[in-house]
Amino acid sequence: MKHEHHHVCFIVPPHIFKHLTTSSNAAVREAAHHALEVSAAARGKRTAIGPFVGLLAASPGVKQRTVYDEKGGTKLPGKLVRKEGGKATSDVSVNEAYDYAGDTYDFYEAVFARNSVDNKGMRLDSSVHYNHKFNNAFWDGTQMVYGDGDGQIFTRFTACIDVIGHELTHGVTQFTSALDYQAQSGALNEHFSDVMGSLVKQWTLKQSAAQADWLIGKGLLAPGVKGVALRSMKAPGTAYNDPKTLGRDPQPADMSHYVNTNQDNGGVHINSGIPNKAFYNVASAIGGNAWEKAGKIWYTAFTNKLGHTAQFADAANATYEAAGELFGVGKAEQIAVGEGWKNVGINVSKQIISGSAMITVKAPPASQPPDSAYVPPTIKSQPRKSKG
Numbered sequence: 502m503k504h505e506h507h508h509v510c511f512i513v514p515p516h517i518f519k520h521l522t523t524s525s526n527a528a529v530r531e532a533a534h535h536a537l538e539v540s541a542a543a544r545g546k547r548t549a550i551g552p553f554v555g556l557l558a559a560s561p562g563v564k565q566r567t568v569y570d571e572k573g574g575t576k577l578p579g580k581l582v583r584k585e586g587g588k589a590t591s592d593v594s595v596n597e598a599y600d601y602a603g604d605t606y607d608f609y610e611a612v613f614a615r616n617s618v619d620n621k622g623m624r625l626d627s628s629v630h631y632n633h634k635f636n637n638a639f640w641d642g643t644q645m646v647y648g649d650g651d652g653q654i655f656t657r658f659t660a661c662i663d664v665i666g667h668e669l670t671h672g673v674t675q676f677t678s679a680l681d682y683q684a685q686s687g688a689l690n691e692h693f694s695d696v697m698g699s700l701v702k703q704w705t706l707k708q709s710a711a712q713a714d715w716l717i718g719k720g721l722l723a724p725g726v727k728g729v730a731l732r733s734m735k736a737p738g739t740a741y742n743d744p745k746t747l748g749r750d751p752q753p754a755d756m757s758h759y760v761n762t763n764q765d766n767g768g769v770h771i772n773s774g775i776p777n778k779a780f781y782n783v784a785s786a787i788g789g790n791a792w793e794k795a796g797k798i799w800y801t802a803f804t805n806k807l808g809h810t811a812q813f814a815d816a817a818n819a820t821y822e823a824a825g826e827l828f829g830v831g832k833a834e835q836i837a838v839g840e841g842w843k844n845v846g847i848n849v850s851k852q853i854i855s856g857s858a859m860i861t862v863k864a865p866p867a868s869q870p871p872d873s874a875y876v877p878p879t880i881k882s883q884p885r886k887s888k889g
């Protein structure tokens with residue numbers, strides 16, 4: 502299969518919907534089947550759009566946001582309801598999509614001097630009220646799309662700033678490492694989105710590593726669902742446990758519990774718990790504001806040092822090397838990185854530690870024609886690798 506540099510990245514992973522389809526509550530089952538169908542349709546539609554539509558509207562150095570209202574439809578992007586500089590509307594979803602995309606842009610600019618997801622001022626487009634009671638949010642390669650949630654399992658998906666930061670970071674990855682959305686490289690793709698999503702939230706709230714909740718999607722679960730969020734970086738596997746709805750959070754926190762599965766593109770939303778815990782370890786050990794040191798180390802490694810097939814060990818080596826470059830070889834920051842990974846069962850290569858190995862700098866993603874992801878309709882319905 503041809504390598505693809507862009508994906509439809511959903512915040513709620515398939516294992517959750519799979520569990521929901523076994524619910525004793527008919528409405529919950531129906532909503533889960535519906536979400537799976539709409540997700541599949543969105544993946545199919547996405548392929549016809551072309552990957553870099555947003556670039557056409559690029560304007561260097563200026564934050565540009567637009568928010569569209571789908572009004573329950575699925576034909577993207579919908580009706581334009583707010584653009585950059587426009588007044589707040591009476592629709593809370595519109596305002597959240599606008600504000601949190603702005604916070605994400607500001608975070609990347611202030612902390613990493615990055616100009617939007619492509620570093621060329623790409624316009625940040627969001628569509629809200631996608632479909633009816635849609636239980637998901639996604640980045641489709643060009644824009645953000647948010648469902649309202651069914652109110653029974655999930656609330657509206659614009660409510661969590663870390664979810665918005667997570668999804669827009671899939672765009673950053675698309676334009677940098679282009680990590681394959683499969684197995685370990687896919688789990689690193691998910692991991693980097695969780696890291697930056699959490700850091701956007703921490704930066705906006707001015708929280709130190711010790712003050713942060715280290716949850717992804719806190720407030721997204723509807724009242725009555727037994728859980729606190731979609732994922733926990735601090736304690737992977739503990740975000741929810743509700744046999745009647747979501748099932749149990751399947752995330753492992755170390756390599757000895759690595760999950761080998763064909764589901765979820767090889768467990769990209771599951772095994773991301775391992776590097777997530779490593780990042781939490783590093784940020785906590787360094788202390789202070791996580792975006793200032795741990796965040797910079799991760800950003801440098803993930804946007805400059807990883808190729809699209811990178812594995813967990815490559816990420817450990819790259820972050821270790823980045824820590825040495827940024828804060829000094831053998832200094833506390835670099836030691837924290839090595840220990841943070843070791844704690845989850847991944848050792849930095851001895852060659853990297855001794856400084857005798859050169860990390861391969863990634864080749865830039867090959868430019869692709871806009872229809873590179875097009876899947877002929879005849880094979881679309883056959884079982885094939887899901888696109889995330």
Ligand SMILES: [Zn+2]
Nearest residue numbers: 510511691694
């Ligand atoms: Zn994701």
